[in-house]
Amino acid sequence: MGVEVRVEGLTKSFGGQPVWSDVSLTLPAGEISVLLGPSGTGKSVFLKTLVGLLKPDRGAIWIEEQNLPRLSERALYQVRKLFGVLFQDGALFGSMTIYDNVAFPLREHTRKSESEIRAVVHEKLEMVGLLGAERKLPGQISGGMRKRAGLARALVLDPRIILFDEPDSGLDPVRTAYLNQLIIDLNQQTGATFLIVTHDINTARTVPDNIGLIYHGHLAMFGPREMLLSSTEPVVRQFLGAQRIGPIGMAEEKDSDELRAEAEAGVELPPLPAIPLQLRPSDGRPRRAEQPPGQWCAEHGIVPPAGSFRNADGSAWQPDARQPDEVLR
Numbered sequence: 001m002g003v004e005v006r007v008e009g010l011t012k013s014f015g016g017q018p019v020w021s022d023v024s025l026t027l028p029a030g031e032i033s034v035l036l037g038p039s040g041t042g043k044s045v046f047l048k049t050l051v052g053l054l055k056p057d058r059g060a061i062w063i064e065e066q067n068l069p070r071l072s073e074r075a076l077y078q079v080r081k082l083f084g085v086l087f088q089d090g091a092l093f094g095s096m097t098i099y100d101n102v103a104f105p106l107r108e109h110t111r112k113s114e115s116e117i118r119a120v121v122h123e124k125l126e127m128v129g130l131l132g133a134e135r136k137l138p139g140q141i142s143g144g145m146r147k148r149a150g151l152a153r154a155l156v157l158d159p160r161i162i163l164f165d166e167p168d169s170g171l172d173p174v175r176t177a178y179l180n181q182l183i184i185d186l187n188q189q190t191g192a193t194f195l196i197v198t199h200d201i202n203t204a205r206t207v208p209d210n211i212g213l214i215y216h217g218h219l220a221m222f223g224p225r226e227m228l229l230s231s232t233e234p235v236v237r238q239f240l241g242a243q244r245i246g247p248i249g250m251a252e253e254k255d256s257d258e259l260r261a262e263a264e265a266g267v268e269l270p271p272l273p274a275i276p277l278q279l280r281p282s283d284g285r286p287r288r289a290e291q292p293p294g295q296w297c298a299e300h301g302i303v304p305p306a307g308s309f310r311n312a313d314g315s316a317w318q319p320d321a322r323q324p325d326e327v328l329r
């Protein structure tokens with residue numbers, strides 16, 4: 001099962017230059033959260049700080065009653081085993097076969113025999129759909145397969161928190177769709193807590209339970225998917241709607257002249273796009289943290305954008321007629 005990660009007042013700078021300050025959020029146990037933000041706002045730095053590869057200037061990261069930045073190297077080494085990380089390029093060793101890459105953490109961190117290692121490696125390669133590619137070198141397989149291999153390696157120590165740094169970078173839309181489905185299925189199977197950094201708006205709209213947005217050195221917003229997808233807060237709306245109109249400029253923030261010019265020209269953001277249904281596990285079962293579509297909006301008195309929560313065929317979503325225990329069987 002996954003564990004909750006509670007971040008409080010986290011601040012990080014390099015050489016006196018702040019990357020982000022005072023970031024507070026809670027990744028709920030077992031749920032999928034997505035972190036968005038313009039390039040260079042420090043999303044990768046955030047992931048590296050969470051896993052203890054970088055030390056924050058201030059703030060706390062609570063996992064199971066332990067505050068990571070305060071831990072000794074020895075204690076941190078133990079807590080790190082709770083994490084699996086999928087780095088952007090898969091971070092595979094180029095001279096090792098896929099099998100040896102995936103076996104690497106088991107050989108480094110466990111006392112398993114080679115036959116036990118073989119069983120785990122095969123299980124994880126099967127989970128990511130890569131059985132049969134064991135003897136290949138990373139350079140002999142496609143980018144999508146390398147990501148899957150990196151994912152299998154991130155899974156071998158049965159992590160309770162999995163961090164994904166742009167899993168969809170460099171993938172075509174079809175491979176991204178397959179990878180997103182795999183992420184949902186793995187979350188269902190493992191129950192681990194997932195945090196995904198992505199630039200893909202479609203991924204952000206359909207995959208997570210929660211969304212966060214880093215902008216201009218701060219966490220602009222973090223909360224349930226429906227909260228951000230129905231938000232009219234200009235930065236959130238502009239980013240999730242992939243629009244040019246709004247406070248975010250080419251470099252980062254637009255200056256007041258640009259914003260005044262936009263206002264005077266009467267340019268307005270288009271209406272909020274419809275909120276899509278969340279992607280479901282491929283076995284058709286509800287997600288672990290699934291809420292009925294529209295529930296968050298209803299509970300908060302917010303009318304969702306027109307056309308929200310439609311099935312793929314355009315029909316309105318209907319609650320599942322089966323009882324939850326029947327569905328979970």
Ligand SMILES: Nc1ncnc2c1ncn2[C@@H]1O[C@H](COP(=O)(O)OP(=O)(O)OP(=O)(O)O)[C@@H](O)[C@H]1O
Nearest residue numbers: 014015019037038039040041042043044045046199
């Ligand atoms: N080890 C480091 N030392 C100094 N500066 C760093 C270090 N790592 C990252 N930075 C700086 O921190 C800032 C944030 O970088 P980061 O890679 O986290 O951004 P990002 O939001 O992940 O960007 P992108 O979306 O383009 O991947 C950048 O200005 C980067 O140069």
